[in-house]
Each structure stands twice: as structure tokens, then as C-alpha cells.
Amino acid sequence: MHAVIDDFKPAVAVIDPVSILVSIGSTSEVKIMLTRLIDFLKTYEITTLCTDLTLGGTSLQRTEIGLSSLMDTWILLRPLESDGESNRTMYIAKSRGIAHSDQVREFLLTDNGVELVNVYLGPEGGVDGLG
Numbered sequence: 001m002h003a004v005i006d007d008f009k010p011a012v013a014v015i016d017p018v019s020i021l022v023s024i025g026s027t028s029e030v031k032i033m034l035t036r037l038i039d040f041l042k043t044y045e046i047t048t049l050c051t052d053l054t055l056g057g058t059s060l061q062r063t064e065i066g067l068s069s070l071m072d073t074w075i076l077l078r079p080l081e082s083d084g085e086s087n088r089t090m091y092i093a094k095s096r097g098i099a100h101s102d103q104v105r106e107f108l109l110t111d112n113g114v115e116l117v118n119v120y121l122g123p124e125g126g127v128d129g130l131g
Helices: 002-008 018-024 027-043
Strands: 012-015 047-050 073-082 085-095 105-110 113-119
Touching (some): 002 027, 012 027, 018 027, 027 047
Parallel strands (some): 012 047
Antiparallel strands (some): 073 085, 085 105
């Protein structure tokens, strides 16, 4: 990956999903490899988007590999189901050095891209959190 990055010189890299890498090594080996890769990408100022699928019932603020401490910004996406309707929501769990809202926001996937809508209101009409 280092050689490809050196040759291609991307502005952005996407690792989707990082959790699949556990199939090629132990969790500790993958964490070491990803730590080195993320450090390499940060050194070259390459914006990196890492996705991870979390299992239901696990902590939403950490991954199986434990990468949240390496990330500058951590965005959580979650569907919320109520009264036969499913809404896609997001919130920023952390963002180092950047002011950000702690509100849960609903988002829509449209022909024009991702659109944020008003703060997510739960079934009783109040601001609803993620758990």
C-alpha cells in the first residue's frame, strides 16, 4: 500500500471496512498494521475515511479493532425505527480541534447526495439520543 500511495499520491484514501482485515490476521496484528498505515497517511496529509461495521449490542464508540483513538473525527450512523418507520441518523462522537454539534441529526440519501434534516425528534417529539 505504501508503494501504491507513493506512486499515485492520492488526496483521499478509503478503507472499507477495516473490520474485514481481521480475516487476514489477529486483532492485534491488524491494529498494529492499521496504526502504521494511518500514521503514514496522516504524515502525507491524505484525508482518510475508514468505515467499520459494528454488531448490535456493542459499544458504538469503539470498533472491534479499537481504532477510535487513532481517528481525528468519529461519526456514528444508526437507523432508528419507530412506529413502522426507519430513519437514518448520525452524530459526531468526537472531532479533535473542531467545534461540532452533539445533536443527533437525521439524514436522507437523495439524488443530490446526502442531505441533513432537522435534529432527530423521537416518538414523543423530544430530541432523541442514540442510546
